[in-house]
Amino acid sequence: AVPLPVSHEIQLGGVRVLADQSACPFRAFATHRLRARKMEIPETGLTPRERGNIVHESLQAIWQELKSQFSLRNLTQQQRSELLDRCIHQGVETALENSANAGLLRHRELEEKRLHQLLGDWLDEELKRDRFQVVATEEKDTAEISGLRLTVKADRIDQYEDGSLEILDYKTSKNLSPKSWEGERLDEPQLPLYAVNHSGKVSSIRFAQLAAGRAGLIPPKPVPVQERIEEWKSSLMNLSLQFQKGTAEVDPKKFPQTCEFCGLQP
Numbered sequence: 001a002v003p004l005p006v007s008h009e010i011q012l013g014g015v016r017v018l019a020d021q022s023a024c025p026f027r028a029f030a031t032h033r034l035r036a037r038k039m040e041i042p043e044t045g046l047t048p049r050e051r052g053n054i055v056h057e058s059l060q061a062i063w064q065e066l067k068s069q070f071s072l073r074n075l076t077q078q079q080r081s082e083l084l085d086r087c088i089h090q091g092v093e094t095a096l097e098n099s100a101n102a103g104l105l106r107h108r109e110l111e112e113k114r115l116h117q118l119l120g121d122w123l124d125e126e127l128k129r130d131r132f133q134v135v136a137t138e139e140k141d142t143a144e145i146s147g148l149r150l151t152v153k154a155d156r157i158d159q160y161e162d163g164s165l166e167i168l169d170y171k172t173s174k175n176l177s178p179k180s181w182e183g184e185r186l187d188e189p190q191l192p193l194y195a196v197n198h199s200g201k202v203s204s205i206r207f208a209q210l211a212a213g214r215a216g217l218i219p220p221k222p223v224p225v226q227e228r229i230e231e232w233k234s235s236l237m238n239l240s241l242q243f244q245k246g247t248a249e250v251d252p253k254k255f256p257q258t259c260e261f262c263g264l265q266p
Contacts (some may be wrong), residue, residue: 080123096108
């Protein structure tokens with residue numbers, strides 16, 4: 001394969017480039033170098049991507065208004081319910097304003113009711129944490145790893161009373177594990193990359209799981225960043241260099257699971 005030309009431009013695809021290189025080098029090459037795409041299959045109702053976007057937009061609206069756990073704790077039940085309704089409605093409007101999904105009007109009300117319960121459960125979990133304030137939501141930045149420039153985004157950055165920072169990554173999946181941050185081929189490189197790149201001292205990272213019946217933080221105790229930073233740097237650098245060199249063999253990390261939703265098969 002031909003290596004990438006020397007460029008100071010940002011590589012399209014963001015951290016997905018490294019995630020795909022880790023999952024299977026051919027997937028990264030075909031998707032981000034050849035721009036190959038699997039054929040989209042029309043779905044009735046909201047797509048998983050649309051649902052995820054609505055969750056992100058709704059939570060951003062909630063924490064831009066609240067700004068801290070203290071404000072959440074001081075809400076009455078009625079105020080909290082009104083906050084959820086208002087921010088979920090705003091989230092739906094923002095996430096779907098350019099959508100061509102013809103079934104939106106029929107499914108929108110059901111989705112808003114579902115999210116009211118789901119995000120209500122999530123706010124209950126937020127109250128169990130140590131005191132924190134939200135210092136950033138959906139914060140975009142540019143990360144450079146071994147010459148590869150990528151756009152990265154932190155779903156949320158919280159600051160505890162001792163000044164330590166924790167980065168949260170919103171996930172609607174039911175299958176989450178901190179093991180995805182281990183080894184040379186990271187399953188979920190987004191949080192490690194952001195932690196390595198962040199100008200402040202990030203103390204910990206965690207998934208914020210937003211799945212029905214499973215709202216909570218994964219893992220329950222924060223993962224300390226400073227103990228893992230060098231390991232992550234090494235893994236991220238290797239993935240970056242492999243992508244830039246054009247490493248493109250078919251080598252799924254977890255066969256056949258990796259190939260199940262690939263869409264790049266002959």
